[in-house]
Amino acid sequence: MNTTSCFTxxxxxxxRTASIAAIVLATAGAGRAQCLVDNVTNIIWRxxxxxxxxxxxxxxxxxxxxxxxxxxxxxxxxxxxxxxxAAGEVLALNLDLRAGTxxxxxxxxxxxxxxxxxxxxxPTNSLTTALIDCTNMSFAVDAPLPATSATWxxxxxxxxxxxxxxxxxxxxxxVKGSLGGFIVDGRPADVGGSTAIVTRATMKIRGTPLRVxxxxxx
Amino acid sequence: MNLHALLKSFFSVQAGLLxxxxxxxxxxxxxSDTNVFLAKSNLTGDALSSQVSNxxxxxxxxxxxxxxxxLVIALSVRDFDALPTGxxxxxxIVLFNQATSAIVETLVVFDLGAQGNVPLYAGSRTxxxxxxxxxxxxxxxxxxxxxITFTRTAAGPTKLTVAPLGAxxxxxxxxxxxxxxxxxQLKASGAPIVVTP
Numbered sequence: 001m002n003t004t005s006c007f008t009x010x011x012x013x014x015x016r017t018a019s020i021a022a023i024v025l026a027t028a029g030a031g032r033a034q035c036l037v038d039n040v041t042n043i044i045w046r047x048x049x050x051x052x053x054x055x056x057x058x059x060x061x062x063x064x065x066x067x068x069x070x071x072x073x074x075x076x077x078x079x080x081x082x083x084x085x086a087a088g089e090v091l092a093l094n095l096d097l098r099a100g101t102x103x104x105x106x107x108x109x110x111x112x113x114x115x116x117x118x119x120x121x122x123p124t125n126s127l128t129t130a131l132i133d134c135t136n137m138s139f140a141v142d143a144p145l146p147a148t149s150a151t152w153x154x155x156x157x158x159x160x161x162x163x164x165x166x167x168x169x170x171x172x173x174x175v176k177g178s179l180g181g182f183i184v185d186g187r188p189a190d191v192g193g194s195t196a197i198v199t200r201a202t203m204k205i206r207g208t209p210l211r212v213x214x215x216x217x218x
Numbered sequence: 219m220n221l222h223a224l225l226k227s228f229f230s231v232q233a234g235l236l237x238x239x240x241x242x243x244x245x246x247x248x249x250s251d252t253n254v255f256l257a258k259s260n261l262t263g264d265a266l267s268s269q270v271s272n273x274x275x276x277x278x279x280x281x282x283x284x285x286x287x288x289l290v291i292a293l294s295v296r297d298f299d300a301l302p303t304g305x306x307x308x309x310x311i312v313l314f315n316q317a318t319s320a321i322v323e324t325l326v327v328f329d330l331g332a333q334g335n336v337p338l339y340a341g342s343r344t345x346x347x348x349x350x351x352x353x354x355x356x357x358x359x360x361x362x363x364x365x366i367t368f369t370r371t372a373a374g375p376t377k378l379t380v381a382p383l384g385a386x387x388x389x390x391x392x393x394x395x396x397x398x399x400x401x402x403q404l405k406a407s408g409a410p411i412v413v414t415p
Binding site: 054056064065127129131132133136137139140156157158161177178179182197198199200 | 264400
């Protein structure tokens with residue numbers, strides 16, 4: 001990357017509702033080279049999460065207590081799908097950073113069909129803030145999670161993270177971050193269904209991209 | 219009618235009956251004093267100046283307006299005294315003037331009773347919650363979610379931590395600027411300072 005492009009910054013703030021998209025793009029340094037964010041379409045990375053969950057329970061004296069559990073990627077996928085994940089179903093982080101639109105969302109990706117089978121968070125109703133220059137990115141996403149099955153009643157997650165921009169500044173790589181919020185397991189309470197708050201969670205991409213595909217159109 | 223609709227209908231009726239029962243009743247809301255805790259911070263995040271850069275705890279406070287020694291980032295909690303049945307406890311990140319013992323600006327407001335926020339009660343003393351924050355008077359916008367824990371006694375709240383994740387927008391006098399909080403927490407330090415509402 002040349003020196004001048006390092007000083008070219010973009011600031012994307014995308015505020016979305018179901019029908020409204022507002023974009024702020026700021027570039028410092030007139031005449032400086034643009035980094036190649038425009039060329040990014042939709043990069044889908046496999047992502048692993050580790051989460052701590054807390055739920056409200058009661059002891060034998062009906063005294064309120066907080067129960068805690070640790071959840072990994074497979075358990076989280078099972079929550080979302082309402083079943084154990086099938087071979088080829090992985091948790092994915094989608095990053096669509098074209099100028100003019102910024103979508104960062106979680107999905108269940110099928111390596112068999114090479115496509116998303118479930119959108120865990122919806123790009124159209126998430127609130128995304130991303131700080132991007134030609135080297136680094138930082139993002140925060142307030143993501144309401146829709147119910148997608150009888151047992152997965154959604155919730156709301158805040159995704160924050162950082163990444164590098166590889167390939168001459170146009171591809172987000174080495175993304176890692178944190179999750180916060182709550183999720184709702186819609187199973188009956190006596191078999192573990194509950195609203196759980198995410199006390200602490202980390203996410204980190206791994207491997208090579210699952211897919212680099214054309215961006216979705218909000 | 220499916221189960222969900224039936225439950226929704228049931229709770230709507232219950233809420234309606236509650237409103238009806240309270241209608242015409244005169245009572246004083248037992249709102250508590252506002253307790254302000256000075257806070258130890260290890261918040262870190264990112265900001266965009268000439269480039270995306272990591273910011274440390276002290277810098278977060280400075281960027282949010284803590285420009286002189288008397289102004290510090292602090293935590294306030296109010297309406298905590300009727301948990302878990304009555305009031306909606308509200309936790310705030312504030313800019314506090316130590317010299318005058320006054321809240322100068324409210325930065326982020328976490329209303330634990332607001333729709334979509336999830337408080338868990340451990341016993342009757344400890345509250346663990348996930349709450350969405352809204353911007354107070356000192357910020358342009360806030361898009362944060364925080365893990366909040368606090369303990370209360372008969373005398374008032376004793377322990378309070380707020381671990382926010384997300385984006386804050388403030389105005390530097392000229393332009394709106396953003397901070398993305400990535401990790402860390404604000405932890406109450408010392409005894410609370412009571413600010414009478």
